[in-house]
Amino acid sequence: MTDTTRSTQSAFAALTRLISLPGGARLGGGPIIAALILLVIVVASLAAPLYVPYDPLEMKALSRLQGPSEAHPLGTDPFGRDIFSRVMTGGQVSLLIGVGAAVVSVALGLIIGLVAGFFRMADAIIMRIMDSLMAIPAILLAIALVALNGPSLGSVIIAITIPEVPRVVRLVRSVVLSAREEPYVEAAIALGSPMPKILFQHLMPNTFAPLIVQGTYICASAILIEALLSFLGAGVSTEIPTWGNIMAEGRLYFQIKPGLIFWPGLLLSLCILSINLLGDAARDVLDPRMKKREG
Amino acid sequence: MLGYILKRVLATIPVMAIVAIFVFLLLRLTPGDPAAILAGDAATPDQLERIRDRLGLNDPLYIQFFTWVGQLLQGDLGTSLISNTSVSSMIGNRIGPTINIALMTILISVALAVPMGVIAAWRHRTWVDFLVMSFSVLGFSVPVFVIGYILIQIFAIELRWVPVQGYVSPGEDFGDFFVRAIMPSLTLATIYIALIARMTRASMLEVLGEDYIRTARAKGVRENVVLFRHALRNAAVPILTIIGTGFALLISGVVVTESVFNIPGIGRLTVDAILARDYPVIQAMILLTAGIYVVVNLLVDISYSFFDPRIRY
Numbered sequence: 346m347t348d349t350t351r352s353t354q355s356a357f358a359a360l361t362r363l364i365s366l367p368g369g370a371r372l373g374g375g376p377i378i379a380a381l382i383l384l385v386i387v388v389a390s391l392a393a394p395l396y397v398p399y400d401p402l403e404m405k406a407l408s409r410l411q412g413p414s415e416a417h418p419l420g421t422d423p424f425g426r427d428i429f430s431r432v433m434t435g436g437q438v439s440l441l442i443g444v445g446a447a448v449v450s451v452a453l454g455l456i457i458g459l460v461a462g463f464f465r466m467a468d469a470i471i472m473r474i475m476d477s478l479m480a481i482p483a484i485l486l487a488i489a490l491v492a493l494n495g496p497s498l499g500s501v502i503i504a505i506t507i508p509e510v511p512r513v514v515r516l517v518r519s520v521v522l523s524a525r526e527e528p529y530v531e532a533a534i535a536l537g538s539p540m541p542k543i544l545f546q547h548l549m550p551n552t553f554a555p556l557i558v559q560g561t562y563i564c565a566s567a568i569l570i571e572a573l574l575s576f577l578g579a580g581v582s583t584e585i586p587t588w589g590n591i592m593a594e595g596r597l598y599f600q601i602k603p604g605l606i607f608w609p610g611l612l613l614s615l616c617i618l619s620i621n622l623l624g625d626a627a628r629d630v631l632d633p634r635m636k637k638r639e640g
Numbered sequence: 641m642l643g644y645i646l647k648r649v650l651a652t653i654p655v656m657a658i659v660a661i662f663v664f665l666l667l668r669l670t671p672g673d674p675a676a677i678l679a680g681d682a683a684t685p686d687q688l689e690r691i692r693d694r695l696g697l698n699d700p701l702y703i704q705f706f707t708w709v710g711q712l713l714q715g716d717l718g719t720s721l722i723s724n725t726s727v728s729s730m731i732g733n734r735i736g737p738t739i740n741i742a743l744m745t746i747l748i749s750v751a752l753a754v755p756m757g758v759i760a761a762w763r764h765r766t767w768v769d770f771l772v773m774s775f776s777v778l779g780f781s782v783p784v785f786v787i788g789y790i791l792i793q794i795f796a797i798e799l800r801w802v803p804v805q806g807y808v809s810p811g812e813d814f815g816d817f818f819v820r821a822i823m824p825s826l827t828l829a830t831i832y833i834a835l836i837a838r839m840t841r842a843s844m845l846e847v848l849g850e851d852y853i854r855t856a857r858a859k860g861v862r863e864n865v866v867l868f869r870h871a872l873r874n875a876a877v878p879i880l881t882i883i884g885t886g887f888a889l890l891i892s893g894v895v896v897t898e899s900v901f902n903i904p905g906i907g908r909l910t911v912d913a914i915l916a917r918d919y920p921v922i923q924a925m926i927l928l929t930a931g932i933y934v935v936v937n938l939l940v941d942i943s944y945s946f947f948d949p950r951i952r953y
Binding site for chain 1: 654792804
């Protein structure tokens, strides 16, 4: 047990170091600003019900497509709903999908990758299936999954997760393949440690640092794909405001009301940008070898 | 070399076979009855049964699968459930715009991204490097359709330099094609440029530290020759790899871009087919795009030895 906890601790210690670094020489100010922007977006989205002036779902036929005013800071949409309230509330579901897809794909990928890396028999079959999944364009696979399983939140998260899993599997597998050659693993095998112990206690902790980095990137990409899915008409049900749904509804009105795409697009892009920058910073701290490569 | 190519070509068969099985099962094992969609709400159970019978949906799964694969191997992609026309002619009618836009995108991306990456690595840790890297991070973060709408807003609506949407084939009027295709291509190129520039920079940084680069400079080789002949050629393999794997991004991007710019290509065809549950079209399109991805990556693998003669198979 100690091994696992120690590695987890070191991974988290590295993360805390990352966050508490005062704009130091190693990281520069970028990640700090990114973390702040992300924090503001997350808090503003989660707290949206407390401060937004209108119910994001309430339609008013008399105030359709209004320009910005004191009552409606960003104007209203084609159904008379307050754009500001919708955009701020929309972040909740978009962020939930991002985090959900990251957690599920990392968990699935970790299990499959450990098995593929450790059992040579399973490896060939698993990797062929993963190669095939990677050959199918992620967005087509995701639209198909949502279209077939219905536009629920869970089905959107699964649809975004499945195309991401092969990438996680490959990562975990490569880490396991190199770690199992290490003397401490060979020693554990020689000593007759039970297989689950070797797998979960000796091999798995090696994957945590790269998985934290990969999970961050998946979170960013999931938020992006949610927007693309909604845009193409295969996202979460249109009754739930998400950044993607608001932009999808803005398509038809783009020439008269560009704000319907611009504002959610801006928040979404800022959010993804910050998550990606944090992922880069996490990678620099957790995986110094990559830092050298990227300069 | 020939042996290697043959081995790689043969290795694509199981991949494509698994894709075919996966797509087939994906469509059959999820709830939703295409016969019910075809027949409409007013259909009687009897009518539904006849439609299912005609489509072969009543046969056992494995018979349906082998019928489909048998037809595929004879070059028959099936018939659309919705429009009742052959899938191959539907794809044939709509693949032109997609190929033209995709080719233009790849040309623009490689022509811009590789020099961007080279210069960023050459002027490492200067404002040029910072600018290229910022663009690259930004390119990954803005959804492709938002880029499309921003370009439309600026160049079509404000400046009126180009039409808002639509497509004209290059055979018909090349000038008009170019004017209309430039914005979708730029939209699609953004993320590809970001990806390639980033990889070019990383790969070049590694190579520029090598001894032979110092030797070349020491004997007075001109800097642009050092960069583009000595360094870039040695840095080419990871760049080619990312162009290949990035092709998946391009395919996904095409689907979205065609919707933004109203281009009658295969991307939009696929989305419409998926939303309408037109099984034969969905199966054919997923198989086709996966096939394109596999072939592109096969070509990339084979081209390594052309750029880096040290690689022998």
